[in-house]
Amino acid sequence: MGQVSFWGMQHGLGVTSSTAAIAALIGMEYQIRTLISQPQWSDRTLERSFHKAINQYNRHSEHDSGSGLDALERVIKSNKMERDTVKNYTLMLERERLDLLRGTDKKEKFQFENSNEVIEVIYQRASQYYDAILLDVHSGNNSVIIDNTLGKSDLIVVCVNQNITLLEKYFDENKESWNMALNEVPHVLLINQYDPNSKYKVRNIMKKYNYKGKIITIPYNTEFKDHINDGDVKGYFSKNRNVTKHHDNYYFIKEVRRAAEMILTEIGVNTHIKSIERGAI
Structure with a gap:
C-alpha cells in the first residue's frame, strides 16, 4: 500500500486539518492499519487536533520522551529497529486501526533538518507494519525534509483553495511553484475550505484549465473547525459519521468520505473489502 503526503505550495491552506479529517x-471506517505523523519542526498542530483521543487511550502522554520521531531516532542509532518498532513508539487513536507518531522536540531547525536520513528510515520501517501512512508535510519548498518526504511518497495530495492566484500557481505551465516531486510522484488536487456555490467550483476549474486530473474537496464546516480547536477531531466524526442527508454536517462528511476512498484506492487499498459497516463501532 503506501505513503501519502499532504502538502501545500504555501501556508494557510488547511493542510493539517484535512490530514486530520481524512485520517x-x-x-x-476501514479495517487497515493507518499511521499519521507530522514531520515538521516546531509544529504540533496535528497532535493537538487529536488531544482528547490521545488522553483517552494513552496514559502520561504529555511530553512523553518515550514516543515519537526523536525516540525512534535514538532506537535507529542503537541498531534496534524491528518490524513493529515504530508501532511501539506511537500513540493510539483507534485500536488496531489508527496511530499517531509524535513530531520532534528539537529546538533548532538545523538539528531537525540534519535528521533527514533518519526520518526517511523511520517511515520506511513504518511501511512494513502499516497499510497507509498519512503525513502532514510542511508547506513550501524550502526544506530538504520536504523534498525527500514528497519524493519518497506513493501519492501526494496537493492542497489548494479557491483563490485564483493560488490556482494560477498550480496550473502555471512553467510550474515555478511546484515541488520537483510532483513531476515524478502521482498526485491528486484537494480544494480546502471548498464552497460549492463559488464561481470557482470543481467543474468550472477543470473547464477553465482543461484539467483531466483528479480533484477532491473538503468543504468549510464550522462545527468541524470548533472540534479541531478543541482537540476533538475524532469526537466530531464519532458524532456525525452516520448523519442523514438533511443534516447540516452531511455534505462535509460525504466529501471527506469520498476523499478518503479515493486516496486509499490510489495507494492500492481495496476499499470495498476493507470498509467497516457503518454503525458497527
Missing part, C-alpha cells in the same frame, strides 16, 4: 474517518 479520523479512515480510522473509523
Whole structure:
C-alpha cells in the first residue's frame, strides 16, 4: 500500500486539518492499519487536533520522551529497529486501526533538518507494519525534509483553495511553484475550505484549465473547525459519521468520505473489502 503526503505550495491552506479529517474517518471506517505523523519542526498542530483521543487511550502522554520521531531516532542509532518498532513508539487513536507518531522536540531547525536520513528510515520501517501512512508535510519548498518526504511518497495530495492566484500557481505551465516531486510522484488536487456555490467550483476549474486530473474537496464546516480547536477531531466524526442527508454536517462528511476512498484506492487499498459497516463501532 503506501505513503501519502499532504502538502501545500504555501501556508494557510488547511493542510493539517484535512490530514486530520481524512485520517479520523479512515480510522473509523476501514479495517487497515493507518499511521499519521507530522514531520515538521516546531509544529504540533496535528497532535493537538487529536488531544482528547490521545488522553483517552494513552496514559502520561504529555511530553512523553518515550514516543515519537526523536525516540525512534535514538532506537535507529542503537541498531534496534524491528518490524513493529515504530508501532511501539506511537500513540493510539483507534485500536488496531489508527496511530499517531509524535513530531520532534528539537529546538533548532538545523538539528531537525540534519535528521533527514533518519526520518526517511523511520517511515520506511513504518511501511512494513502499516497499510497507509498519512503525513502532514510542511508547506513550501524550502526544506530538504520536504523534498525527500514528497519524493519518497506513493501519492501526494496537493492542497489548494479557491483563490485564483493560488490556482494560477498550480496550473502555471512553467510550474515555478511546484515541488520537483510532483513531476515524478502521482498526485491528486484537494480544494480546502471548498464552497460549492463559488464561481470557482470543481467543474468550472477543470473547464477553465482543461484539467483531466483528479480533484477532491473538503468543504468549510464550522462545527468541524470548533472540534479541531478543541482537540476533538475524532469526537466530531464519532458524532456525525452516520448523519442523514438533511443534516447540516452531511455534505462535509460525504466529501471527506469520498476523499478518503479515493486516496486509499490510489495507494492500492481495496476499499470495498476493507470498509467497516457503518454503525458497527
